[in-house]
Amino acid sequence: xxxxxAEAHKTTxxxxxxxxxxxxxxxxxxxxxxAEIHRCGLPDAERIxxxxxVAVNGMREDEFERRTHFIGGRxxxxxLERTRIPAIAAVLEQALACAxxxxxxxxxxxxxxxxxxxxxxxxxxxxxxxxxxxxxLSGVYYVAIPPDSGDxxxxxxxxxxxxxxxAGTFLFFPPHLPHAVETNRSxxxxxxxxxxxxxx
Numbered sequence: 001x002x003x004x005x006a007e008a009h010k011t012t013x014x015x016x017x018x019x020x021x022x023x024x025x026x027x028x029x030x031x032x033x034x035a036e037i038h039r040c041g042l043p044d045a046e047r048i049x050x051x052x053x054v055a056v057n058g059m060r061e062d063e064f065e066r067r068t069h070f071i072g073g074r075x076x077x078x079x080l081e082r083t084r085i086p087a088i089a090a091v092l093e094q095a096l097a098c099a100x101x102x103x104x105x106x107x108x109x110x111x112x113x114x115x116x117x118x119x120x121x122x123x124x125x126x127x128x129x130x131x132x133x134x135x136x137l138s139g140v141y142y143v144a145i146p147p148d149s150g151d152x153x154x155x156x157x158x159x160x161x162x163x164x165x166x167a168g169t170f171l172f173f174p175p176h177l178p179h180a181v182e183t184n185r186s187x188x189x190x191x192x193x194x195x196x197x198x199x200x
Contacts, residue, residue, distance in 0.1 A: 012160045027098045027172065035156050038172045040098045042091060042141070045168030049143045051087035053191060056116060056143075071126045077194065078116040088114070091141050091193055095170060099137050099197040102172055110136070111200045117181075119190040124150060125181035130196055135175035137197040142167045149190035150182035165192070 027038040042048065061067070063084075067075035082088050092112045100107035117125060117140075130138040140152065142165045151162040152171065155178040162182070163171065173179070175196065184190045 012162065025094070027102050027170075034159070035154070035174055035177050036102075037154070037177075038098070038102050040094070040170050040172075042094050042168055042170065044090070048087045048090050049167055052085055052091075052193075053144045055085040055087070056118065056191060057189075069126075069128075072123060074120070074123050076117060076125050078118060080116070082114070088193070092195075095139060095141065095195050095197070098170060098172065099139075103136055103197070109200050110197055113196040113198070115194045117190075117192045117194055119150060119181065119184045121184050121187055121189075124183040127153075127155070127178055127180040129176050129178050131175040134198045135196045136199065137172055138175045138177075139170055139172040139195040139197070140165075141170045141193040141195060143193060144189065144191040146184075146186040146188040146190060149184045149186040149188065153180045153182060155179065170195075 025041055025043055027040040030037045030039055059080075064078045064080050066079040067077065068079070069076040082092060092114060095114075096107045096110055096112050099110055099112070103110070119125065145165050145167045151164050154161040154163065154173065165171070172195075181190075
């Protein structure tokens, strides 16, 4: 889940995030932020992303278990059972493996919550945090990211960091770190998976 916030921010950095072909399957800390931010890739990302995208495109609104955060004319969080789209299992397994390394805890002691974020052209995601329960780590996995479909924006103290995402890549960050997604200025939907890691 996420918590809406509003703050003023001062300086801006812009970063291009390479795809899974440049992101190793083990997490690495990125050096352009004061916060603990890590990235990693997903093996076989292209095949997995295609399967997820096809499944989501074939779903009706009433097939989602729950939809929350109706902001700007859309539900920002779409929830479903992980068995509904079998290809999501590989994403969640890799998320847990990466989180275990980042947090220094056995993966068996962690749980992984997730939701879909489907942004149509002209839509964005409002500024928020994920620190409303017992989250230890938050993240996003990029499934379908057309060019110009919206940077991830991280508000790291006085800095505003714009990250141009790429399909097949995870980004992990502290749950309390405010973030948002720019308006999708492409002509295609943008699909990502929001992730929260907590203690089991």
